[in-house]
Amino acid sequence: MLKAGPVWALGAMSGTSLDGVDAAMLFTDGERIVEFGETGYRAYETDEREIIRAALGLWPDAAEVDPAAEVVELAHAELLSTIAGAELVGFHGQTLAHDPRGRGTHQAGSGSVLAEVLGVPVVWDFRSADVALGGQGAPLAPYFHFACARWIGAEEPLAFLNLGGVGNLTWVDPRQPKAESTGACLAFDTGPANAPVNDLMVQRLGRTQDEGGALAASGQADAAIIAAFLAHPFFARIPPKSLDRNDFHGLLHAVAGLSDADAAATLTRAAAEAVAAGAAHFPAPVARLLVSGGGRHNATLMAHLRAVMGCEVLPVEAVGLNGDMLEAQAFAYLAVRVARGLPTSGPSTTGVAADVGGGQISYPGA
Ligand SMILES: Nc1ncnc2c1ncn2[C@@H]1O[C@H](COP(=O)(O)OP(=O)(O)OP(=O)(O)O)[C@@H](O)[C@H]1O
Numbered sequence: 587m588l589k590a591g592p593v594w595a596l597g598a599m600s601g602t603s604l605d606g607v608d609a610a611m612l613f614t615d616g617e618r619i620v621e622f623g624e625t626g627y628r629a630y631e632t633d634e635r636e637i638i639r640a641a642l643g644l645w646p647d648a649a650e651v652d653p654a655a656e657v658v659e660l661a662h663a664e665l666l667s668t669i670a671g672a673e674l675v676g677f678h679g680q681t682l683a684h685d686p687r688g689r690g691t692h693q694a695g696s697g698s699v700l701a702e703v704l705g706v707p708v709v710w711d712f713r714s715a716d717v718a719l720g721g722q723g724a725p726l727a728p729y730f731h732f733a734c735a736r737w738i739g740a741e742e743p744l745a746f747l748n749l750g751g752v753g754n755l756t757w758v759d760p761r762q763p764k765a766e767s768t769g770a771c772l773a774f775d776t777g778p779a780n781a782p783v784n785d786l787m788v789q790r791l792g793r794t795q796d797e798g799g800a801l802a803a804s805g806q807a808d809a810a811i812i813a814a815f816l817a818h819p820f821f822a823r824i825p826p827k828s829l830d831r832n833d834f835h836g837l838l839h840a841v842a843g844l845s846d847a848d849a850a851a852t853l854t855r856a857a858a859e860a861v862a863a864g865a866a867h868f869p870a871p872v873a874r875l876l877v878s879g880g881g882r883h884n885a886t887l888m889a890h891l892r893a894v895m896g897c898e899v900l901p902v903e904a905v906g907l908n909g910d911m912l913e914a915q916a917f918a919y920l921a922v923r924v925a926r927g928l929p930t931s932g933p934s935t936t937g938v939a940a941d942v943g944g945g946q947i948s949y950p951g952a
């Protein structure tokens with residue numbers, strides 16, 4: 587078992603955009619962030635990405651899943667073995683499918699394989715217990731966001747927004763004693779963030795992203811499409827709530843008749859409007875929205891957020907955090923929480939009925 591006090595944990599996340607694996611060291615006791623440490627990144631090769639892509643939306647019984655899991659394990663083993671000094675690893679894996687009230691949630695990659703390779707205990711399968719107990723299984727970063735709010739010395743409610751393939755928002759009140767205290771966090775997925783724009787760029791222009799939001803900036807958002815998008819019942823639903831990457835696939839069809847620039851503008855505006863629709867559920871207003879994830883590099887998306895949010899909108903770097911590594915750091919933090927028997931989610935973050943300590947621990951040589 588873990589010794590008392592803070593430990594160095596190594597967290598790893600492979601996100602929905604399938605670009606690669608992020609890893610980050612964190613010195614923590616599972617409650618307080620003591621120190622941020624080394625980080626690393628390993629991109630997927632094109633053929634690896636295609637193997638994972640072929641398994642998207644599939645469940646463990648499908649033939650395409652084993653090769654995808656092998657790619658995920660290999661990439662993690664390569665990256666994590668370059669970072670020394672971890673007493674514990676937090677391994678998220680690659681989400682292939684997420685349907686919490688249907689078939690469940692599916693992250694590819696085995697923590698027991700990694701524990702053997704790395705020779706360190708690995709905490710993994712973070713989402714299943716929450717889903718089995720009636721929760722959304724996502725988002726799981728919120729308790730880490732609470733710790734970040736404390737680390738930056740925040741004294742009033744603020745919000746963290748992650749702009750990955752999907753967006754997720756955590757409202758935090760740092761005046762509460764613990765992350766799991768009633769009223770400390772409210773978290774949920776906001777809607778599609780970068781995924782539809784990326785898909786559009788691939789389909790129409792053979793590019794993977796709208797660099798800097800330049801194409802979106804050159805077009806006009808279609809107000810009727812945005813209005814129809816915002817009429818989706820997801821936005822009115824009281825949080826917590828979570829999404830699969832493809833839950834808003836209709837949005838891409840809706841812009842099919844628009845020019846490239848207007849389609850990009852519409853999808854980018856929609857992502858920002860989805861965040862604002864989410865913020866309408868905050869228990870109290872916030873003065874600051876701190877943005878992490880790749881979408882913070884999209885200047886058009888950030889400008890739309892500033893226009894719709896009515897509060898300061900800043901990349902997390904403005905408060906000394908690393909916007910590319912926040913999710914990897916979150917899984918380092920959550921790994922220590924699991925090892926310490928602390929909850930990783932609760933009614934206000936995933937909608938589960940009571941506090942849940944998700945995750946299983948695999949030991950080398952077990
Ligand atoms: N310079 C940039 N200009 C525009 N968009 C960018 C830029 N850099 C990153 N992005 C967007 O951010 C995406 C990657 O974001 P990120 O790495 O946070 O996603 P992820 O962690 O895979 O997703 P999730 O958090 O949903 O699991 C890219 O696919 C792209 O859409």
Ligand SMILES: CC(=O)N[C@H]1[C@@H]2OC[C@@H](O2)[C@@H](O)[C@@H]1O[C@H](C)C(=O)O
Binds near residue numbers: 723752
């Ligand atoms: C099921 C799943 O993997 N969800 C991811 C995804 O990517 C962003 C958003 O959708 C969030 O719900 C979650 O990841 C982050 C790390 C989370 O659990 O907090």
